[in-house]
Structures are given as structure tokens and as C-alpha cells.
């Protein structure tokens with residue numbers, strides 16, 4: 001049964017000067033999958049441990065299903081956590097590992113056996129019940145860890161970079177598994193990752209955290225289309241920033257008057273546009289530029305385009321071949337420009 005999770009003004013300080021988490025507030029709806037995303041050391045694991053009850057926040061509240069759980073010990077929080085390393089008991093079979101939580105709760109034997117079987121089936125590991133963990137691959141061990149988390153039917157599923165140690169193909173397979181489990185079980189899930197692509201693929205919403213503070217909490221697409229700050233835009237791969245001033249509905253910039261599809265804030269602004277949104281054509285918001293450099297990246301070619309005033313990056317499909325020194329016309333489509341307050 002899924003529950004709503006709320007963090008309210010949660011801060012945590014380990015003892016040093018800088019808090020690991022600072023005034024973090026966010027709500028995860030029942031059955032929603034939220035990715036907690038950010039660079040290494042930004043406080044993601046700390047936040048997850050606070051939710052799981054492995055850490056008591058220095059201040060703030062954590063509520064599950066509307067009830068504060070700050071004083072509730074981890075084993076009574078109905079939250080299951082999966083870590084980067086599977087942490088299976090080496091001397092127990094796969095089935096006993098998965099059933100451990102049920103045994104602790106003194107579930108009747110037959111019921112426990114059937115739940116273990118079902119959990120292993122859900123992660124496609126039913127043929128491995130009697131194996132010791134050491135005879136499993138890293139990906140299989142992580143599937144068992146997922147089964148162990150699911151078997152107690154937790155209200156919250158907390159995943160701490162569970163696939164970061166796996167190779168790229170396996171990681172993709174495991175992401176699909178998590179999405180399938182999520183669809184089937186409808187758990188309220190928090191997934192910690194430093195991988196922006198992983199967050200985008202998996203999450204209903206992304207909570208982006210830098211240095212313990214929430215920067216933006218929204219659907220994945222919003223991080224590309226409407227980044228909250230320059231840093232957020234940069235984290236999501238935007239590299240073009242154009243300084244300007246909003247005047248009479250458009251923005252005066254070194255590239256000329258640029259029109260935006262959305263209203264720009266008044267005064268000084270920084271416009272951002274993703275390299276792949278830059279077009280090679282004339283029309284509204286177009287300007288002349290020279291190709292300064294070209295880097296072939298397989299699926300695209302990245303160009304640096306220079307005008308007398310500024311340089312911009314453009315990413316174009318490989319069949320468009322420009323040579324360094326070419327004079328071209330480029331256009332910044334109004335719907336791809338986003339204005340940040342300078």
C-alpha cells in the first residue's frame with residue numbers, strides 16, 4: 001500500500017560546519033517515483049537515511065501517510081532500502097535472504113514461503129532460490145536485494161544508487177525492472193542517483209540537490225525546458241548562456257533582439273538555449289556566425305559558432321557537415337529560449 005512521503009524543512013549536520021542537508025522540503029505522492037539527483041557529496045544518501053530512520057534529522061519533520069515518523073525506529077517505518085552493494089547474508093540461500101524480514105516479523109512459514117517465491121518471481125530469480133549469494137553475478141545479487149525489499153510490502157521503497165556498480169547494459173535492464181516493479185506494485189519510491197540520464201528515464205519527478213539544498217523539484221522535461229537557475233541548466237547539459245535585457249517584450253542581446261515564446265522577467269536576464277536546439281536557417285532570431293570548431297561525437301557534431309560579440313555551441317546531426325571557417329546563418333527558435341533572472 002503506497003503512502004505519501006513528506007519531508008518538511010529537514011536539515012542534518014554530522015558535526016562539521018557545513019550541514020549535509022539544509023531545509024529540504026518535498027512531498028512524494030503515493031505511488032510516485034522520485035529521483036533524488038545531485039553530484040557526489042550533495043546529501044542524497046543522508047536524505048534517504050533520514051527517511052529510512054537510519055539517521056535522525058537535526059531539525060525538521062518526516063511524515064509517511066500524514067504521520068510524523070521522526071521518532072519511529074527503522075524497523076517500524078515500513079520502508080525498505082536497497083543499497084549500492086546488495087549486502088546479502090553470505091551464509092544464507094537466496095530464498096532465506098529474501099525471507100529474512102518476514103522471519104523477523106514472525107510471519108507464518110507457509111505464507112512467508114509463498115511471498116518469497118512471489119518476490120523472486122517478480123525479479124525473475126525464481127530459479128535461484130537455493131543458491132548461495134556468492135554464486136550469483138552482481139546484477140543477480142541486486143535483483144535478490146530488490147526482492148528482499150519488496151517481500152515485506154513496504155509503503156516506501158528507497159533505492160540508493162542500486163545499479164551504479166553494474167555495467168551499462170545491465171544497468172539499463174535493471175532500470176526497466178524497477179519501472180516494471182513500480183508499475184505493478186505502485187510503491188512510493190525514492191531513487192538516489194548522480195546520473196542525470198538515469199533520473200530522467202526513471203522518475204516521475206526529479207528533486208535536484210546541490211550542497212544539501214533543493215534546487216528544483218519538477219518533471220524531468222522541465223529541467224531541460226525551464227531550468228530554475230544557471231547551475232540547474234548546466235547540470236542538464238545546457239552550455240549556452242546569453243546575457244540580455246528585457247525591453248518591450250523581447251530581449252536585447254549581443255546577438256540582436258531575441259523573441260521568446262514565454263514571457264521573460266523584466267530587467268537583466270540570462271537566456272539559455274540547448275546546443276541541440278540551435279538551427280541552421282534564417283528567419284526570426286537569426287544571426288550570422290562563423291564556425292570556430294567542430295567535434296564529431298558519433299550521433300552528433302558539436303560546433304562552436306562565433307560572432308564578433310559571443311560564441312555559442314550547436315549540436316547538429318552528423319549529415320550536416322560544416323567546416324571550420326564557414327560563414328553560416330543560425331537561428332535560436334523562440335520556443336527553445338528560456339530566460340533566467342540575471
Ligand code: ATP
Nearest residue numbers: 014015020038039040041042043044045046047194
Ligand atoms: P555520494 O553520491 O558520493 O554517495 P551523497 O550525495 O549521497 O554522495 P552524502 O553521503 O549524503 O552525499 O554526504 C553528504 C555530506 O555529508 C558529504 O559532505 C559527506 O562528506 C558528509 N557525510 C556523510 N556521511 C557522514 C558521516 N557519517 N560523518 C560525517 N560526515 C558525513
